[in-house]
Amino acid sequence: MNSFEWTEAATVADALTQVGGGSVVKAGGLDLLDRMKEGIDSPSRLVNIRNVRELRGVRQESGGSLWLGPLTTLAELDSHPVVRQKFKALADAAGHAATPQIRNVATLGGNLLQRPRCWYFRSEDFHCRKKGGSTCFAHEGENQYHAIFGNEVCAIVHPSATATALVALEARIELTGLKEKREIALEDFFLTPEEDVRRENKLGERELITGVRVPSPVHPVRSAYLKQGEKESFDWPLADVAVALNITGGTCRVASVILGGAAPVPLRASEAEKAVVGKAVNEETARASAKAAVRGATPLTQNAYKLPIFETLVRRALLAAAAGAGGGLKK
């Protein structure tokens, strides 16, 4: 690891004047330190933002939406009563990521911004497209954990479980720069490799995430998040799914079905959504929706097995969400 400087930031404005040109912010530092140790990143300066109070907190807003500070830890999201009660998919996504130790330190902002786990990307030995090279080594190589959709240019899967859940919950993200603040749909925050293979999101070099906002519609959202890894302890998902349903009078009015671990961005399964809107969510419709979710997939040489897993998770997540309080992941 190269030597680096360490500074503190007391406020967002303070941090913004220090970032850029080799200086990066450090919140939990989990992914950042991994990348530094693996030789993928060598920032000259780390700006510690863990003590910036404006970035903390979970607050109900007057319009009913929930504001989440980017420094909120995954453990806090898992256990916060409002998140647990009203946005179960988010609580479960946060609560089943990584390990308890990591969840105590890892932040929401960091989780959204973490870079992919692709072993070619993470290895100094392979100069892949995402690092400025001209090849995606997963295509002809070991791709069992890689994307089954949108994988022509680069086959990474988006690694953030909270992103999967938040996109299903129609969250919005607040980005603050030196001169301006903007808020966009979280779904639009992520970049496909076709748009820009060198990055995964639209955060500017001199911008900070300063909030994530989860809307709270009139009729309560029923959500569920399911994750399937090869193991349960400390493993990335082979596939994960977040579902958010608006069901009134026994009929599903609005459905969000988002696949994680399927594509370089959290992927909306539009066909799966259409298959349940205007219908009751039951074994039959859930099954049809699940089938639709994997239609059009373009698996690589070793990851076609993900299709039946995604089908299973979509079906189970839809039924769990529709059932309300019960179902979903066990603790």
Add this chain to the structure above:
Amino acid sequence: KSQVRVVTEFMGGGFGAKFGAGNFGVLATHLSKKAGAPVRLMLDRKDEHLSVGNRPDSVQRLRIGAKRDGTLTAIHLEAYGTAGTGTGAGCAGPAQNMYACGAIATEESDVFTHAGPAAAFRAPGHPQGCFALEQLIDELAEKLSVDPLALRDRIDKSDARREERRIGAERVGWPRRHAPGADAGALKRGLGVAQAVWYRFVDMDSSAEVRITRDGSVELMSGVQDIGGGIRTALAQVVAEELGLSPRDVTVRIGDTAFPAGPASGGSVTTGSITPPARNAAHKAKRQLVEQVAQAFGTTPDRIVLKGGQVLVYDTDPGREDGDTKGRSYKAAPVKILSFRQAASKLQTEQIAARADRSRDYSAAGEGAAGRRIIYGGVQFAEVVVDTETGVIKVERVVAIHDCGRPLNPLALESQINGGILQGISYALYEDRVLDRQTGRMVNANLEQYKIVGSRETPKIESVIIEEYLGRSSTDAGGIGEPSTIPTAAAVANAVYNATGVRMRELPMTPARVLAALGRGAKGGAA
């Protein structure tokens, strides 16, 4: 060698990787000599994966011939494996040694590759060999319409394993085992069994010294090292028992070549090799102590008893606590009761010491002469649940019955069995050295992507140790480190067959492979 000293107070896990200095160890030594300075060598996880050597893989073609009554007539094994540019990928041990069979032919080939070296890994070749053999025996049982345990009863000459099968079957509830794939619904349960064979090796370079000092302190010294099996504790127990003390009264000093030469920890030889010399040395030291105490009190050595931390002096035949051949127990009262410390203060010199080397095993009748190899058994039963919609296997329970001569420390043995089973499950379900097929580079040389069992994958483990006193040495202890991991993957695979009706022929049994075996590889879920 008298100019070289090796100190290994705590080895940490080795499983074979630390059995020798390795190229890197030798290089560090040369560097130190050249530089005239200390050299610190530390291999990180990536270095361990790439440089130290890995468990060889195995591709096996196995055929078994049998009569209708189950008697095996022929076993033919053709096996290939790679140990890098060296040899060591054999896996014929189980095929050759597990079952009685008239004609056994095994052909093992090492394939040379430039994909990293191999190292011995906990029962080299045996988990691999068992994975094939024990599944094929199960297939044979099915073909013969015989229960897998009943078939093994017919063809297995090992008394220990017979008893282990009986105990395990009862513990695990073998009669509730249903036909393969019988459970309705996506989650399917199954029970499977597999067994182990390992061999009694003795390292004759096993010596120990026991010192008793005038202040009552007792030390055991040996060059043996603790690789996690708890030999320190076993040694304290053995010496303490001989001297009528409790283990905490014995200071065990190991892991230093300044002490009498001890065995290296491999082949599951440690306990069986070093505890007899330790006992013998303690016995010799006791005799010296007793001799001198007797003199001090004007009595004879046969009238001194060491018991419960005390030294009891009699002026007549004390009898025996457990009754002598005529059933007499201690009748006489001691004329003097000393603490061990008080007794030691009677020593004529500051310190007495005795050393013992490992003597050859006493032969049990028929062994060697009949050419019978001395083996350890071990039978494990696994209960699994397979989610046939996701391909995920969960091992819920393992019942393990093992033998290791005289068990010295049941808790430490249970620990070894737990560890062996956990490694066996990792081998069965997760471990995989993923090499990029274009460049041969390992892409998962870290603990994140080289997967092993974690807390949530740990099954309920019940272990039973049967005691087989064969009178081979003065402690009659055997080994457990390797037997405990040999049959696990095979037991899990047999359980998966029982659960789903599909045979897994490749390790690790990943969701991808399970789904493919179920015919659900690329397509959608339920038929």
